[in-house]
Amino acid sequence: MVGELGTKVDRRNFLREGMAVTGGLVAVSAALSPLAKLDPEDLPTAEQFLQKHYKEMSPEELQAALSRIAKEVEQRYDVKPNVQDYKPLEGVEFVYALNLSRCIGCRKCVHACVAENNQSREPEIQYIRVLEMPRGTLDPEQGDHHYDRPKVPDADHFYMPVQCHQCSNPPCVKVCPVEATWQEKDGIVVIDYDWCIGCRYCEAACPYWARRFNFADPEIPADKLNPDMAYLSNRPRPKGVVEKCHFCLQRTRQGKMPACLEVCPTGSRKFGNVLDPESEVSQILKTKRIFVLKEEAGTLPRFFYYFDERYPRSEQERDEAKHGEAEA
């Protein structure tokens, strides 16, 4: 055997090289050993790997994707889901309005959203963050994210829930390198969970901190799974992709109200079609003193806040109570 050096590769050299190669291979395979613990579900099947972008799928391909998702959900949760693809309705543009005078900070919306939209329970993912705000400011940076009171509302605070604002000029859509997120005709910004590569650029771009990333495999107890799901909204997500509020499009595109609105005990939440001048949201936009969060960001949100034209209720009640005491 003649080596590169032109001399005979002697026995010792040969052995040494052999040992080095074997040692290297053993080390690399040991390094790769964590892959043995990989859940086979986490590896894409050929079908998943070849699936096209949502906008490029033909109706048949979309149908195939929906039944594949249904099959996967059934396998994992032993629940037969109803997986649909709801398209935006003609002549509809959704808008949300939230009455800060009424909101009491009970966080029922947060949990209704988690239940409706199949968010991961472990690690915990929530689309709505309620801020407890001190009087005298609308700056969210002054808010308390982790208030924990035996009883709400607190008389000296008001409450400001924040979720995806479905901006008309969404910075998150602009930055996505693979067009995995886009704005639909009815104004809802959606995500194709099968297309997202998980770079989290959109998360960095959102001024409302509305986006959440699946840092681990999302866990949902099978009995908590909402079987009514849609491709672009509440179907279970894989790990490593971004998700966020989508105005419950699996409900709202069928004429229902979002889950957060339905559960709200104070009627602070209003939702509807802004293109319909008779709708409640149109009336609110016309008659109330509305504002949007971080207007200077230029994002043109479809999520409006407003106050009733009176003091926050809790203060009024306190004054009335005092008044009553004084009279007595």
Next chain:
Amino acid sequence: MKEYVRFVYRCFRISFVGNWQYHLWMLILTVISILGLNAWCKQFVAGLATTGMTDQVSWGLYIANFTFLVGMAAAAVMLVIPVYIYRNRELHDLVIFGEQLAIACIIMCLLFVTADLGQPLRFHHLLLRLNFPISMLSWDVIVLNVYLLLNMHICGYLIYCAYRKRSPSRWVYIPFVFIAIVWAISIHTVTAFLYVGLGARPFWNSAIIAPRFLASAFAAGPAFVIITLQVIARATGYHVPEKGLSLLRGIVTVALLIDMFLMGCEVFTEFYTDSAHVVSTDYLFFGYHGAHALVPWIWSAIVMNSTALLLLLSPFAPRANVMNVACVLLILGIWIEKGMGLIIPAFIPSPLGEVVEYRPTLNETLVCLGIWAFGLLLYTIFVRITVPVLVGQLTIDTPTAGDTLVSSQRR
């Protein structure tokens, strides 16, 4: 073609030949690379929960290192300009070392970005539906890969010509050299624009970031080349012209001066204006609401950079030891400033005012170390091949003794 295959094979062989220090160095790098691969496999299985990143601080060490390394790669141009624009022929061969550094750095960059992805197996989506020209990340994908190809072409061609003992045909590489000069500026500008364009992050939303990136890159990159050239000279006996080092030292000094000036401009604007947007800068330099994980980092970066600058401006700067200390200090200082100092604070506080600090985990640190070790491993191999080719010990007519000769010289 057959000759080229043989060339590649001989390059492969020679990368395993060397003295015991070389073997030890390569062994250490290989072990760290393999540890990094192992850590990445764990991350691939369990998800990015193995990192210290959260929804609040959604980018961490990976993107920080990525940013720093884009700068190092861009800095190769600082060797190219004197040689090709000012026709400083003497330093011609040094360009090859600079461009090889660029290749290794870009490969590290691509690895860091891949490590940061939640769904790395969907990488092909970038090819199928690249959001160009709207997303700045799509620009980055393009400019980084093209820069990699440009440098691979230029270096590969020059080395192969030296191996074949042919003089390189100007038309085959000079146009690409000039494209690469512009391209080097573009990769770092585009990377800065990734951050600058985000209205949600006032800390980044500053036009000065791209120039600052370039200035710091043109300090850290050549500083790294200064150290490498001396290591090469010592390990291989390859003659590095003194002029090359002093030219690089001049570049480093000026670039560092500009970098520190720009940083001062930024700090002044933030603190003197004292608007609501100062919170992230405040957090970085002084801590905010009891959270101050980055404070020791940024101040040590400032101390290191200032010391380096003083050393470089002092009359002792030409001394090799002084210059080397300054280079190491400023490489570390700029690594902190552009990594920990530029990426992390933009996320603290979050856009809704929540203060969540970022602490890298062991696993994520191992992935970073692994990528660095792998990059250094590649660069060592490039240099290991280049030196004997350039000094004529490994050429087409040295079919036998070439490798032994070099290895005996590498004591």
